[in-house]
Amino acid sequence: MPPETISARPRLSAVMSLLASAGLPTDDLREANLGHFFCAGSTDTPTGLVGLEVIGDVALLRSLTVTGDRRGLGTGTTLVEHAEQFAHNAGVRSLYLLTTTAEGFFAKLGYQRAERFGAGGHKSHAGVCRHLSGEFRVHDANTLMKAGA
Numbered sequence: 001m002p003p004e005t006i007s008a009r010p011r012l013s014a015v016m017s018l019l020a021s022a023g024l025p026t027d028d029l030r031e032a033n034l035g036h037f038f039c040a041g042s043t044d045t046p047t048g049l050v051g052l053e054v055i056g057d058v059a060l061l062r063s064l065t066v067t068g069d070r071r072g073l074g075t076g077t078t079l080v081e082h083a084e085q086f087a088h089n090a091g092v093r094s095l096y097l098l099t100t101t102a103e104g105f106f107a108k109l110g111y112q113r114a115e116r117f118g119a120g121g122h123k124s125h126a127g128v129c130r131h132l133s134g135e136f137r138v139h140d141a142n143t144l145m146k147a148g149a
């Protein structure tokens with residue numbers, strides 16, 4: 001199957017149902033959040049989704065999912081790369097995400113664990129991050145980010 005085109009701003013009801021079927025969070029999603037959401041296929045019946053929450057030069061990559069019948073065809077990779085390019089063009093230097101299901105997928109795309117140093121000095125894995133610039137940088141007092149690809 002050929003790669004699908006990527007469009008901005010998928011329909012909210014379609015986003016909700018796709019995320020719910022993948023077991024991903026929907027509680028905080030509103031129409032206003034969808035300006036930084038992208039989909040594969042049509043905006044009415046997308047076959048894949050990804051979203052960004054941009055805060056200055058840092059962004060959270062979220063809501064990545066591909067419908068079961070389209071997995072393994074490169075759609076997830078295309079969606080992440082599209083979101084990365086959008087983020088880069090928007091001045092984002094570091095992308096974070098949280099995952100319990102797809103760490104290996106993101107590792108192939110250059111993401112590394114970001115370790116959070118909690119009270120008492122113990123380390124816990126806060127998420128997975130990638131530097132778009134490839135530099136080491138301390139993001140805030142509690143999070144040490146490691147360089148990605």
Ligand SMILES: CC(C)(COP(=O)(O)OP(=O)(O)OC[C@H]1O[C@@H](n2cnc3c(N)ncnc32)[C@H](O)[C@@H]1OP(=O)(O)O)[C@@H](O)C(=O)NCCC(=O)NCCS
Pocket residue numbers: 022063064065066067070071072073074075076077078097098099100101102103104105108
């Ligand atoms: C994770 C997901 C988006 C990947 O989408 P996809 O379109 O199947 O991904 P691609 O076809 O681009 O896969 C690229 C590579 O990653 C691998 N991969 C896919 N999903 C993976 C996973 N969950 N863990 C590890 N590797 C994975 C593929 O096997 C492929 O490897 P290859 O290049 O060696 O063949 C999709 O499996 C999905 O929707 N999963 C359920 C929702 C989810 O877990 N989302 C992540 C929330 S953070």
